[in-house]
Amino acid sequence: MAAMCATAVENAAVYRFGERNTQDQTVLLSQKDSIYNLADEFDVSDFYELDKLDNAEALGVGKSMSCDRKDGNQLVLIVNGVDEPQAFFEHIKPIILVEGKDDHSSNEFRRFLSELPSQMKALNSNLKLSKLSSHISILGQNINKALSETWSRVFHDKEHDSISLFWREISSNYEGLQFSKRSLDIIGDEEFISELTQLEFLLKKELVTTDDKIIVNLQSLTNIYRKTGKNSQAYQTCKKLVSKLISSLLENSVKYDSTIVVMPLQQQTITMKINDDAKQGFSLTKRDSSTVFASANGCFSSQEDCLDSTSTCSGHGLCSKVGKCWKCVCSATQDSSTGRTTKWTGASCQKKDVSAEANLFLWTTVVLLFVFAAGIKLLVSCGNEELPGVLIAATVPTKKTM
Template identity: 30%
Template sequence: MKFVVTVTALLTALGACVAENRSPDDVAVYELNSRASDRIPTVSGEDALMYLADKLDISDQFSVGSDSTFGDFISSKAPLRSKQEKPDMVVVINGANNLFDTPSFKVADKDGHFHRSVARHLFRKKATGGSASELTSEIRVVAPSVKSSSLVDHFRLFDDRLVGLWQHYTGHRQAVLGGVSGISDRLFVNELSQLVHLDEVAADNQTTVFMTLVSLSSVGRKAGFDSHSYNTACSVVSDLLTSLAQKYDVVVVAVPENHLQKAVDKHMQKRNLELATVFKRTSGSSSCFTSQEACEAGTSKCSGHGKCIESGKECWSCGCSPTKKDGKTTIWAGFDCSKKDISAQAHILLWTGLVLIVTVGAGIKLLAGIGSETLPGVLDAATLKKSQQ
């Protein structure tokens, strides 16, 4: 049973991955809807798992050893919890060396058992009392029933929407996001778009969301964990999680980069290959959606500048149509008909210029030819007679 408290406060996220003192083997746990404590305890993985199980109302499916300090730990944390009823969200983030200002507690997790158990065992135990669904490879939900979860329908065709979601998000927030649109890491684009999409819909209070993210690890390895790109990625992720805390009771399990990377490496390689196929299929000139519905979802109905047409077997793509406004015709291009086709105007100017050049050249040549020709006999004789006089 959950402990209900009288104080609610949102933990403030910093704008970057700030410095924090902790052992390389410690995992930081942030409760974004609980009040921060002056004391940050470090507990065993067993006690931490039991604490999270209690938050998710499944503590009766777990047990602790006789030497456990769980009783003292939960007694110290209970008064800090939120009293608001919200759906639960548990997010495991790999490569998050430091993500928010102050963790609720730290976990001595040298063997990685704790954070693996959060991602697997907590989900399985929670699923025994409800209906489990996989929204994406990163998000799973447990709800009283599939029909009762608004998230299931919301994430239908997500792969088809992915590129469009990313472009819309970065395009409308460029001034705020700074260099985030320059981060081309597929894992980051995918996971950030999922957080954005998740923030667009409300879930039932009986729903529990489990997420596992690895893109910060990917960005950090490519750009460096002290780079602007990595700090920007951290900032955007922390801001989105803080926003989600308005709708969910969010717990973030931040796993440092040096923690059991072999399993993460294998997952990242597999997911990168999957996403490469998704990006190729749903963006660029060779985009090919599997149905008209998927095409319309992935292109926002061709941005209103065309319609989805069947271009092959199980292949739908946008057929762009020109629009006319104030007597000016605009030709559209791109996989979603969202870009103005300046190449058409360039072709018109090019060919018009070539025609003018050819015409002028032909005129000059004609005049030159006329000037060099001999006069007809009658005119030539008259000219000769006049010159002799």
């Protein structure tokens, strides 16, 4: 596993494409204000007390009443595991930077995103959930049978390797000025290829009906980062390819009212939650029925359990699968003002790792004690050693005549 080192807690970035992208400046909002802004955008503000905003103008950020249309499909696209989320798109600025905090409240925004489908459904009983894959789900007035059948035929038919075919088409489209053939050939992560091909298929094809709410949760960049590291060519190429594909399909699209949320490496929105899974028969991701089986030693049955129980590893690491369970893999943080690096340990990376200082102090003390004891022993041995014969003769007492 690649060594992981985060220099600071980064801010999540929120982008809007289409008619709503009317703002030139990026605004930094607290996590609470960002949640309230998006809750108002996604029509789930009934779950929040909007009068408790830190900034009274936060609700209006990135919105224009003249461009406020409700007749299109609402797309919420979450991209996890991105270094420098504010620079994810080359020529598009985010409308909101969600302030990241190095404390136990750092997962509030992530929790809001994971609960968003459940809140949407709770406020509109006509909405039904259709899960197309682990990455893409649709909340709509009707379960789109045609779409589900198309999806199953295209992506789940083992006799036809559609994913490989679509991937070759994507590679050929981007090969040339934007990406070299060698850099694209490096990409071999099956989850990443599956995510990207499914995303392109959904956005390019006329598959959704009016007023559907599409929720896409891309996770594979986090896994590539964990395997290869932030500075690897594989990670940087995959990140750039996701950015290019999203912007090319959505920037000027009138079919979708798009909100793209880019999550930093320290935060991930892996599992989306939906109420009444058993009654509806559909879910974005069904949570493991077993409870945390060894939480005392930081071992969890699922990544969601790990993230929720450890507050995203206290903002000091990533929840990763180690053996048969999920654990926090801690990373170092660096204070941008002092430049001091702090290492973390513990089941949820909540404790400062002072093992290096402790070992240095211990072994320095042991060495000093050994040197002191050796010096005492040397002095004692020198005192007990017999003098040479010449010196003994010189010290023989003589009788003095009175």
